[in-house]
Amino acid sequence: MGYRTNELGYPTDLLHSRAVVERGNFALLPPQGLVKNMLPNFDDCEMTILATPKLGAEFVDYLCRVLPGGGNKAGFGEKGIETFLYVLDGELMVSDGEKTYDLTTGGYIYVPEDKTLTFENKSQKPTETFLYKKRYQFVEGLKAYTYVGNSNDVEGVDYEDMTDVDFKTLLPSDLDFDMNFHILSFATGGSHGYIETHYQEHGALLLSGEGMYNLDNNWIPVKEGDYIFMGAYNLQACYSVGRNAPLSYLYSKDCNRDVDI
The missing domain is CATH 2.60.120.10 (Jelly Rolls)
Known part of the structure; x- marks a missing residue:
């Protein structure tokens, strides 16, 4: 475990934080103080877990820095869980198990609950991403599907x-x-x-x-x-x-x- 902002040593001022956490209500999490986590199947990825059910959310958000050659080949998501990935900066190859897509900055993919999202950084620089997962709420006659785009x-x-x-x-x-x-x-x-x-x-x-x-x-x-x-x-x-x-x-x-x- 390490700090996402890579700040080392003693601070030059008093210990303080802008973070505010009111569980079940709201939270503000600035970059300073966020930690990097090692998670199964996220190879050469610096993961930071943001909102979770422990905070009161019915979803989970992450920041994921995918190092060159890194990614998740086993699959992010599972039966009943929908996922979303957004490229904040860099390049990433992603797949829903059927088709493969190349995303650049601003690119995103939504993967429905009956598929899993895989991704790999084939570039020479780290790629910054935002990840999301939530349990899909089923309604008879409705079915989500893979969707890919770029916010630009x-x-x-x-x-x-x-x-x-x-x-x-x-x-x-x-x-x-x-x-x-x-x-x-x-x-x-x-x-x-x-x-x-x-x-x-x-x-x-x-x-x-x-x-x-x-x-x-x-x-x-x-x-x-x-x-x-x-x-x-x-x-x-x-x-x-x-x-x-x-x-x-x-x-x-x-x-x-x-x-x-």
Whole structure:
């Protein structure tokens, strides 16, 4: 085990952290303090586990740095578990067991619950990825399917009629899928139009910029590299304050299903 940011030795100031963890409600996890984990079948991969059921999430998120020659050839996912991989930086060869795809920065693949995701870094540089898994919620007559794309090719739309907030949907918006991934980008001064309150959960990785995020009515500074978990009914909204880049983040959202009781 080691620290993802590779910080060694004593700090030059007091020990402190921007992390905030309210289990079952919300969490902010900055890069500093996150650890690298060794996991079975992830060869030459530096794994960092983010949201899990222990935090209150019904999904699991990871950061995965795939070193040259590394990957997962045994398969990520299992029967009943859907998976998603997004390339943050670099190149990766991925497969759903039937077809193989070459992904570059911004590329992603969704693999349904009856297949497993494999991947390998055949380049000469580390590839940074974001991984997700969740138990698929079955409905008779519906069945998800493999989907591959690149966020750079996805056309954004104005988010709720706000021209300075760009919204991208990465997976098809049909009932076969019980979740989706989106990218929201707020220009400086852009914000949500209201404080959201809903039962859907989110796991969000900040891709760029700086801002203030409202988590259960706590306004918390956030920036590129931070990870946010938002639990069911957690009050949530943000605004962008960065000068050099929009506040942009990749996030998951469960959808298209009734509530199990």
